[in-house]
Structures are given as C-alpha cells and as structure tokens.
Amino acid sequence: MMPFNNGMILSVLADYTDFTEVRWPKVWEATQETIYMTAFSVSAVFILGILIGLLLFESRGKESLWARGSYKVVSFFVNVFRSIPFLILIVLLIPFTKAILDSMTGPTAGLPALILSAAPFYGRLVETGLREIDKGVIEAAEAMGASKWEMIWKVYIPESLPSIVSGITVTAISLVGYTAMAGVIGAGGLGNLAYLEGFQRNQATVTLVATVVILLIVFAIQFVGDIVVNKIDKR
Amino acid sequence: MITLKDVSKEFTGKNKAVKAVDAVNLTIQSGEIFGIVGYSGAGKSTLVRMLNGLEKPTSGTVTLNDKIISTMSGQALRKERRAIGMIFQHFNLLWSRTVLENICFPLEIAKVEKTERIKRAKELIELVGLQGREDAYPAQLSGGQKQRVGIARALANEPQVLLCDEATSALDPQTTDDVLDLLVSINKKMNLTIVMITHEMHVVRKICHRMAVMDGGKVVEEGEVLSLFKHPAHPTTKRFIRQDSDPDSEDTDEVLRELLKTYPEGKLIRLLFHGGSAQAPVISHVSRSFNVDVNIIQGSMQSTQETPIGTLTIQLLGEEAAVEEAIKEFRVYRVEVEVLNDALQ
Ligand SMILES: Nc1ncnc2c1ncn2[C@@H]1O[C@H](COP(=O)(O)OP(=O)(O)O)[C@@H](O)[C@H]1O
Ligand SMILES: [Mg+2]
Numbered sequence: 001m002m003p004f005n006n007g008m009i010l011s012v013l014a015d016y017t018d019f020t021e022v023r024w025p026k027v028w029e030a031t032q033e034t035i036y037m038t039a040f041s042v043s044a045v046f047i048l049g050i051l052i053g054l055l056l057f058e059s060r061g062k063e064s065l066w067a068r069g070s071y072k073v074v075s076f077f078v079n080v081f082r083s084i085p086f087l088i089l090i091v092l093l094i095p096f097t098k099a100i101l102d103s104m105t106g107p108t109a110g111l112p113a114l115i116l117s118a119a120p121f122y123g124r125l126v127e128t129g130l131r132e133i134d135k136g137v138i139e140a141a142e143a144m145g146a147s148k149w150e151m152i153w154k155v156y157i158p159e160s161l162p163s164i165v166s167g168i169t170v171t172a173i174s175l176v177g178y179t180a181m182a183g184v185i186g187a188g189g190l191g192n193l194a195y196l197e198g199f200q201r202n203q204a205t206v207t208l209v210a211t212v213v214i215l216l217i218v219f220a221i222q223f224v225g226d227i228v229v230n231k232i233d234k235r
Numbered sequence: 236m237i238t239l240k241d242v243s244k245e246f247t248g249k250n251k252a253v254k255a256v257d258a259v260n261l262t263i264q265s266g267e268i269f270g271i272v273g274y275s276g277a278g279k280s281t282l283v284r285m286l287n288g289l290e291k292p293t294s295g296t297v298t299l300n301d302k303i304i305s306t307m308s309g310q311a312l313r314k315e316r317r318a319i320g321m322i323f324q325h326f327n328l329l330w331s332r333t334v335l336e337n338i339c340f341p342l343e344i345a346k347v348e349k350t351e352r353i354k355r356a357k358e359l360i361e362l363v364g365l366q367g368r369e370d371a372y373p374a375q376l377s378g379g380q381k382q383r384v385g386i387a388r389a390l391a392n393e394p395q396v397l398l399c400d401e402a403t404s405a406l407d408p409q410t411t412d413d414v415l416d417l418l419v420s421i422n423k424k425m426n427l428t429i430v431m432i433t434h435e436m437h438v439v440r441k442i443c444h445r446m447a448v449m450d451g452g453k454v455v456e457e458g459e460v461l462s463l464f465k466h467p468a469h470p471t472t473k474r475f476i477r478q479d480s481d482p483d484s485e486d487t488d489e490v491l492r493e494l495l496k497t498y499p500e501g502k503l504i505r506l507l508f509h510g511g512s513a514q515a516p517v518i519s520h521v522s523r524s525f526n527v528d529v530n531i532i533q534g535s536m537q538s539t540q541e542t543p544i545g546t547l548t549i550q551l552l553g554e555e556a557a558v559e560e561a562i563k564e565f566r567v568y569r570v571e572v573e574v575l576n577d578a579l580q
Contacts, residue, residue, distance in 0.1 A: 134327065137329055140323060143289060144321075144340065145313035154340065158329065232331075
C-alpha cells in the first residue's frame with residue numbers, strides 16, 4: 001500500500017480550501033485585535049526600550065556607585081525577562097494581569113506580558129546601537145559643551161537611529177508572533193481564531209487564512225522598516 | 236593666554252598606573268600658533284584634552300585667560316568650552332547631519348536663534364571654502380572637505396582658542412598643506428590662538444611660531460620654532476628635526492660612514508642656512524677662499540612661518556688648518572655648523 005494516493009492529497013487540499021467554514025467578519029475582528037495588540041505593545045516597547053537602552057548605555061563602565069548599581073539592577077531584570085519563555089511569562093502574569101485589568105480575556109489582557117517580554121529585548125538592541133556610535137563624535141559634542149540632555153537628543157538618538165528603527169522592526173515582528181501565542185490563552189486575535197475555530201473545531205481553512213493574514217502583517221512591517229532605515233541612513 | 240602649571244595626569248589601569256602627562260609647565264600666548272610634537276604615546280592628546288576639561292589633571296592647574304579650567308565642572312565648564320574650539324584627526328562629524336547642520340550644532344548648544352544660526356553657518360561655509368556643499372552629508376565629502384567642516388564647526392561660537400589634535404594626520408600631503416594654509420589665514424584674520432598637536436614635525440615647522448617637544452609625558456624642550464631648528468638640545472628634538480629635513484636619514488648616515496672610512500682626514504659637517512645666509516653663495520666663497528674641496532652629500536630646503544631654512548650635509552677636504560678656518564667662516568655668515576665625525580664613529 002502506498003502511504004499517499006491522489007485521493008488523500010485531494011481530500012487534504014479540500015480541508016484547506018473549504019472557504020464556507022470561514023466567517024469573514026470574525027477574521028476581520030481577529031485581525032483588528034492582532035493589530036491593536038501589536039501596535040499598542042510596539043509603541044510601549046519602543047519608548048520603554050529606548051529608556052532601558054539609554055540607561056544601560058549611560059551607566060555601563062562608569063565609575064560612580066550610582067551608575068554601577070543601576071547598571072547591575074537594570075541589566076539583571078533585562079536578562080531575567082529576556083530569558084523567560086513567553087508562554088510561561090504570560091501564564092506567570094495571569095494574577096498580575098487580573099489585578100490590574102478586570103477581565104483576563106480580550107486583547108488588552110495580553111499586553112502586560114507582551115510589553116514585559118519585548119521591552120528588555122529591544123532595550124538590549126538599543127544599547128548595542130548606542131555603543132556603535134563613534135566615540136569621537138561623542139567627544140566632539142562634549143568638547144562643544146553639550147549637556148546630557150542635548151547629547152541624548154542631538155547625538156545618541158540621531159546617530160543610532162538606523163539601529164533603533166531596524167531594532168523595532170525585528171521586535172515588532174516577534175511581537176506579532178507573541179500576540180498569536182497570547183491568543184491561545186484567550187487574548188483574542190488571529191492566534192485565538194486559529195486555535196478556537198481552526199484547531200478545536202477542526203477547520204483547517206480558518207487556520208490557513210489566519211496564517212496568511214499574519215504573514216501579510218509581518219511582511220508589511222518588514223517592508224516599512226526597510227524603507228525607513230534606507231531613508232534615514234546617510235552613512 | 237593659556238597657562239599650565241605643574242600639570243600631571245595619571246591613569247590608573249587594572250594593575251599599573253600610567254603617567255600620561257608629567258609635571259608640565261607651559262605658557263601659550265594669545266594669538267600665536269603653538270605646536271606640540273611628540274611620538275605616539277607621548278601624552279599629547281591627554282595634554283590637549285586637559286585644555287578644555289575633557290580630562291581632569293591629577294595635579295596642577297590649567298588656566299585660560301584667568302579662568303581656572305582644571306577645577307571647573309558641570310554647567311560652568313560646558314559654557315567655557317564654547318570659547319574653545321576643537322578639531323580632530325578623524326573629523327568626528329555627525330553623519331546624520333548635513334554640512335550646514337553640522338556647523339549649526341555648536342550654535343544650537345549655545346542657544347543661538349535659528350535664523351542667526353543659519354546666517355552664521357553660511358558665513359563659515361564661505362570662510363572655509365565649501366560653498367555649494369552645504370546640503371551634502373559627511374559621507375559624500377573628501378577628507379579635506381570634512382576637515383574644513385570640522386574647522387567651520389569649531390569656529391562657530393567665535394572661540395578664542397582652537398585645539399587641533401592630529402588634525403592633518405589623516406590627510407594626504409597636498410590636502411594637509413591646504414588645511415594648514417586655512418589655519419594660518421584664520422589665525423591672522425581672527426587673531427585666534429591655535430594649539431597644534433602632531434607627530435609630524437613638518438606641520439609644526441610650516442605654521443607654528445613656537446613649539447614644545449613631548450616625550451614620556453614631559454615637555455623636554457620648548458621655544459621658538461626657528462631657534463629649536465638651529466640649536467636643538469634634546470635628543471628627541473634632534474631626531475624630529477633630522478627626520479623632517481632628511482626623510483632618508485638612515486641612508487645618509489650609511490653614506491657618511493663609508494665616506495669617513497675612505498677619507499678619515501675629511502670633516503663631515505651639517506650646515507643650516509636661514510634668512511640672508513640662505514641666499515648668499517657661501518659654499519663657493521668658502522671653498523675658494525680657503526682652498527678646501529667640498530663634497531655635497533645631502534641637502535634640502537624647508538619653509539617655516541618666519542623664513543625658509545636649508546640644511547646641507549657636506550664633506551670638507553683640505554689642510555687641517557684650512558678646514559678649521561672654513562668652519563669659522565661659515566659661522567661668520569650665520570650658518571649653523573655641526574661637525575658629525577665624532578657622532579658617526
Ligand atoms: N583613558 C586612558 N586610560 C588609560 N590610559 C590612557 C588613557 N588615555 C591615554 N592613556 C595612556 O596615556 C599615554 C599617553 O597617551 P596619549 O595622550 O593618547 O598620547 P599621544 O596623543 O601623544 O599619542 C599612553 O601611554 C596611553 O596609553
Ligand atoms: Mg594622540
């Protein structure tokens with residue numbers, strides 16, 4: 001007996017193309033939820049990550065007790081949260097999420113875990129970008145009498161902007177993946193759709209549609225990220 | 236006027252301390268171009284960084300026009316730095332800004348209003364000869380053009396002092412000369428004090444009025460450029476001058492040793508001409524008057540801020556007394572004479 005025959009292939013194909021299963025309003029709703037979770041968490045991660053990156057960069061290798069202490073503390077938390085697998089983090093955070101949000105369902109419920117896991121990761125990327133800034137340029141700005149605040153706004157951020165943008169692109173793409181995982185525990189979105197309708201009700205076409213929409217979102221992010229980096233990088 | 240009094244700087248590394256600058260005393264007058272030469276690691280960069288407070292001396296004081304830079308910090312130091320421009324070997328421009336925006340940078344820091352900033356930046360672009368390139372990014376410029384932007388940026392806040400740390404060391408000889416000419420013209424136009432740090436003697440020779448030689452963190456010799464060229468005392472100074480006037484000095488020494496073997500009775504001497512003596516036909520006069528033969532081995536001509544100077548290495552052959560007289564006659568013509576026989580043996 002052959003393990004596969006034409007009949008089998010055709011029936012599998014039929015499983016994946018039964019578009020009568022797909023309830024398009026539901027798909028649209030799930031897409032909106034995914035975009036909401038991604039956009040919100042990316043915005044928060046962007047701001048938090050830049051702050052973490054600046055804090056790590058500024059305190060690294062400095063003499064003062066304050067700097068050494070804050071580097072150790074921030075660095076520790078960054079490493080811990082970066083190392084916890086996302087699925088475990090989200091389960092771990094259920095009591096916390098319950099405490100600050102009323103319900104444990106809906107897209108908002110996924111946000112704390114999304115932000116907590118991605119911000120340290122992005123913070124490290126920002127720090128790496130900042131460390132690639134030419135030391136001579138920093139010294140020149142200091143020699144001109146720039147204050148710390150002017151250094152951050154006029155040197156650190158503009159001179160590392162390509163890394164900051166490409167870093168947030170990478171982070172946003174992994175956040176899309178995380179939202180799908182968050183969907184499984186009830187945070188809505190395309191992951192939730194694929195799990196509830198596709199897997200539990202055995203509707204492979206719904207899973208396929210959810211996958212394609214997620215891919216489109218990822219490609220769109222990558223596309224926009226690449227264009228922006230190309231536009232701002234004058235090196 | 237910049238004054239350094241007993242200035243030392245020690246870096247404490249993992250297991251040993253480095254004395255980068257060691258008890259330096261220096262006075263740099265307003266409006267002069269002052270050169271500091273030394274080999275790599277001599278402590279030049281550390282010294283110049285103490286002049287604008289990028290580095291704090293371990294001991295001693297640095298004063299700029301009665302203000303003690305070495306004890307300043309925070310806001311006061313940042314404000315004072317606006318009166319001190321600085322240019323660098325690798326230009327250190329912000330790649331994210333255009334030429335115009337780079338020049339505006341120090342003006343933004345000095346809180347100059349926007350229309351005034353642009354007006355001032357455009358004047359500076361004119362001054363350094365970069366008209367038409369204001370919207371270019373540094374990546375689109377040549378090394379010489381980048382350094383011109385660096386100079387314009389350093390001059391934006393109308394400083395009294397310009398610090399140059401190896402400002403021409405990354406440039407080719409032609410571009411180096413162009414940049415040096417620009418610095419001299421700015422020095423004259425604005426009465427700007429310029430401190431040139433370099434490991435290249437020719438840079439100091441061409442544009443500096445006075446100079447100091449650094450070695451192992453110490454200033455080993457200091458004075459007017461011409462007088463150091465005439466009478467260098469410290470071996471490091473001698474080496475720098477020799478390398479400048481005769482880049483192939485090792486080959487020359489080889490030839491001199493050979494000559495000394497072949498004609499042990501001949502005198503090998505190095506002559507240094509400057510001012511009027513460079514123009515008089517001294518050699519043929521001496522040769523004829525004292526009946527000595529002259530064998531020319533190596534010669535070169537260099538410009539300084541004051542006057543051109545020439546060096547000539549020759550061998551004098553003849554009666555011992557006549558040779559002695561000839562040497563005296565050179566001195567009458569204000570030609571510096573150095574007898575090399577002993578040094579070569
Ligand atoms: N930040 C620093 N930490 C430790 N050692 C330093 C530091 N900066 C300079 N040095 C040391 O000080 C000495 C002088 O350096 P530098 O001033 O850069 O010399 P130069 O500019 O003449 O080449 C060198 O031995 C160098 O290794
Ligand atoms: Mg140096």
